[in-house]
Amino acid sequence: QVQLVESGGGVVQPGGSLRLSCAASGLTFSYYGMHWVRQAPGKGLEWVAYIRSDGSNKDYADSLKGRITISRDNSKNTLYVQMNSLRAEDTAVYYCVTDLRYLFEYWGQGTLVTVSS
């Protein structure tokens, strides 16, 4: 079965950086576009970023553009997001999600990022 396992979350100070990873198994990773979606505590879902299956195209939410970079390594079946200049409002659970046809199909369980001094 499809498994997406996020890692790399934790507590980081305002202005700090963090790299999240998502290890995929049970699917042909290189066929899928991939997203990061986040959810602040008690709040709704927010789309963060997308990368095409071959990594040739990337899109970002305006609220994060310039501070994040999405990337992937298809040889390792792994998705990444590098987040810089983190703010308190970036505190959220970050999910990695597959996309084959403009939908969020398979979701990981998420990793919590807390930005606090």
Next chain:
Amino acid sequence: QSALTQPASVSGSPGQSITISCTGTSSDVGGYNYVSWYQQHPGKAPKLMIYEVSNRPSGVSNRFSGSKSGDTASLTISGLLAEDEADYYCSSYTSSSTRVFGTGTKVTVL
């Protein structure tokens, strides 16, 4: 990239039908048939319930159905069950090649 508008809450009694609306613009919901719906129980990851406006993935109950008219999409849950109590989110592809979620709707089974 403004969030799509959903009612904050909808409730119904067991066996009843409820409908959740999702209003966007011609740049997202109204412009594409790439509207999808997600169910999220507390502490869990969201689950895909409807894709491309009205298609159900394998394993999703046929009590869930979707539709769209203009800039507004809708999710209908018929024969409401206690297990349907959850948060529901719509999502759409946008003209900027990004994605946008709805504000979310809490469904309560009375």
